[in-house]
Every structure is written in C-alpha cells, then in structure tokens.
Amino acid sequence: MEPSMRQPLVMVDTALFTIRDERLCLILARRQEPPFAGVLALPGGFVHVEEDADTAMAARRVIRHKVGFDAPYLEQLFTFSGPARDPRGWSVSVAYYALIPLSLLDQSQVAETWPAEALPPLPFDHSQIVAQAVERLRSKATYSSLPAFLLPGEFTMNELHRIYEQSIGARLDKASFRHKILEQGIIEALPDRFRVGAHRPAQLYRLASTALTPFERKI
Amino acid sequence: MEPSMRQPLVMVDTALFTIRDERLCLILARRQEPPFAGVLALPGGFVHVEEDADTAMAARRVIRHKVGFDAPYLEQLFTFSGPARDPRGWSVSVAYYALIPLSLLDQSQVAETWPAEALPPLPFDHSQIVAQAVERLRSKATYSSLPAFLLPGEFTMNELHRIYEQSIGARLDKASFRHKILEQGIIEALPDRFRVGAHRPAQLYRLASTALTPFERKI
DNA sequence: TGAATAGTGTCTTTAAGACACTATTCA
C-alpha cells in the first residue's frame, strides 16, 4: 500500500424504527452541522477511530448521542459508497437499522418520529437507506422474532399480532398466528400476569430470548 | 466535521466460491505485498477513490486483477471493522462474495482453489469472512437460484441438482427437486439440446434470468 | 345481556418428502 493514498470518509447512518399510532415510523433528527444543517435526516456521524471499537459501536454512540438511549436491537444493513453521495467527498457509510419500543422514546426531545410511508425529503442517499431498511424489516418479520423488539418487555398475544401485521404490512389470521408463534417457542407466558382493561383480561408474555430467533417457516 | 479527523483505512475483500471435484471451494491468492506477503489470503485491496465508482466496483477491479476475469455473480456480504483486524491501523473492509463457474478459472495461474472445509490458516479476519460467506451461500441456496451461478451457461437437471446439494450440504430428493425447480420457473429448457454421453441423453437448460431469483418456499 | 376482546377446534387446501416406477442410451 502507498501510505499517501487518499482514503474515503467513513461514517455510519442509522434507520431507527418504532411503531406509533399503529403505524411503522422512523426516528429522524435535525442535522446540527453542515452540510444540510437544520434538515431532518437519519441519525449518523463519522467513525471516531480513537473511541469506537468498530462501526457497530460507532452506530451505538450515534444513537445514544442523537436520541438519548441505547438500541435494544441493532443490525448492520448495508454499506453505501461513492464519490457523490456526500458533498464532502468520496465516502463510505455503513448503515445500521434498529428497533425501538415507543416507550423508550418519550424522554427524547431531539428526535421526531415520521411514518415510513410519508417521510419528508431526506438528504444524501438516506431515502435509499430507508427503502432498504424497510425491505429488510418486512422480510425478516416473516421468518423471525424481529418485530417483537418493537414492543416493551411485556406484551399480549394481540399486541404481538398487531405489530407483526404492521411490520409485514399484511393481515395475518389470528388463530394461525397464535399457533405458529407458540409452536416456535419464541415467547413465554408470564404466570398469572394479565393485562386488565375494559374486557376479558389477556395473558402477558415476554420474549424467551434476548437474541433474534429465526423460524423454520414463514409466519 | 473536523477535516483533520483521522479516517480509517478502507478496503474490500472477496470470498470467491467455485465447485471443483463435487466440493465447494474458495479461490485464494498469494499476497504480493506486506503485511503477510507470500501468504494465501482472500483477494482484496484498498479502495481507489480516483478510479472506483463505489466499493462494488473496487471489488470487481480486485477480482479482475487478482484472478483474471469478471465475476458473473457478486454480492455485498458484510462490513468488518476495528483497530486490530489489520496491522496497518483502524480499518474497514467491505466484504463481497461471488460465484465463479470452474470453467472460467482454467486460464488463471495466480489463483488456487481450496475446499471450503479444509482451508489453510488465513491472515487478518479472513476466516471470519469465509465463515460468514459460507453461511450466506448455504442460506440463500435454500430459497433462490443462487447455486445455478456456479454452473456454466448450459447445464442438465442433474448437474443443477448436484450443485444445490453441494451448496446446501445436504441430500435433496431427485423428483421433488425437479418439480420445485420447474415450478419456480428459474430455468428454461433449450429445445432439442441434449448432453450426450455414455447413457441416456439429458435435456439442457439455462437460467431464465441473469439476476438472482428468490423462491416462495424452500427448495 | 350485549359488546368487545381473548382464546380454541376443526376442516380444507396445498405443499413436502419418500419412493417406486418407466425411459433411453451404450457396452
């Protein structure tokens, strides 16, 4: 290698999903600095070689700084690159996506949630990143426990059912869903714990594993 | 951003699959320069911001230079990063994997093929890259036309059958495989073209699409 | 008791896998 060789800029960008009002939403933040200062964009920033152990840690740092909490589920999405995607020069952005239960978001002022179907115009190639993140979420939702990470620690079967429908973007039969989820064993009932309300109380469940669990077949 | 900020080194590494002697193999090349000069490794190199349009193009350039041909199927695998994976400093490697029909390899002297199950010790974090690439190949083989890209342009049903078995690493029923492949419509018969040999001639097929086609269900 | 949500049983359709069978070639 020639040590004089010009290197690309290296950054991370994050697509942060949440569910608000029964709709799939993304968390956007106003950019503090140029380029595009004041514009809504995906939370992102440069990799800091002095403090980041790898790009995943850089993404966690960005999320913590920009929206104020740690991400319960974070996964590398894709790496975008080229001379034109950022006006500052040839750049590489390692994109991540994360799932955030809405309950975690209440304390955060900096961040705003926008429905995934009606986002404002985004700078850089952020629309492309969002499109790919939505596709990945929809795809993984059909064969893994992924959407459950959008819920708080305890939830009912019907809350889980709805979150799967919203993640996938399609209706799922109630009975079949129940059978399949229970046979996959991704959740466990909390003994004698029920959500009480206006009607018949509902059994509370929690995830059986803190890690993503893939299914044998589609949900 | 602070323009003075130290940036990571940016490189690409490629896991190149082929089938030789009915076994899944990887193409390795001896490193020409330090570090690890003379050692077998995945073909890789730095991104050249003056000539590469993006990291995928950098990967294509590396493949062309190191093994002498263009890759028929190339896909981004994962981005590896950190201060320790390369002795030259904090680095980001965008890893790609590609499928190469053995017929393309004959002219190449620089490259050697090694069975995926019995690779020599590899420098950097290349073993990790290989492990992840094998996992991706096995996984995609179960629900897409991916393994067909390991074959030359024309092939018989049984050649396709064997290449799926070798990619997935499991036995597949001959009749079921035939039914599913034909109902997926990923291949088309070449009218009146047969592979003749010692026994009953076999219908020749080709891929219906030059792009990867995902299946509705597992093969 | 009726409205609303929670939870279950069962039937039909469709796919997956096993396996046995027929077909065509060459030596």
Add this chain to the structure above:
DNA sequence: TGAATAGTGTCTTAAAGACACTATTCA
C-alpha cells in the same frame, strides 16, 4: 440384456389458511 443415467407418478404426512366456535370481562 444389464448397467447407468434421465425423467415421472403417486401416496403419505404435515403445514397453512379460513373460519366458526367458546370464554371472560365490563357497562
């Protein structure tokens, strides 16, 4: 004609989806 590969038909089992049913609560 027998060995080897090519290609097909059918039966059994299991899963997916639809849908109707029962259960429990509150107003």
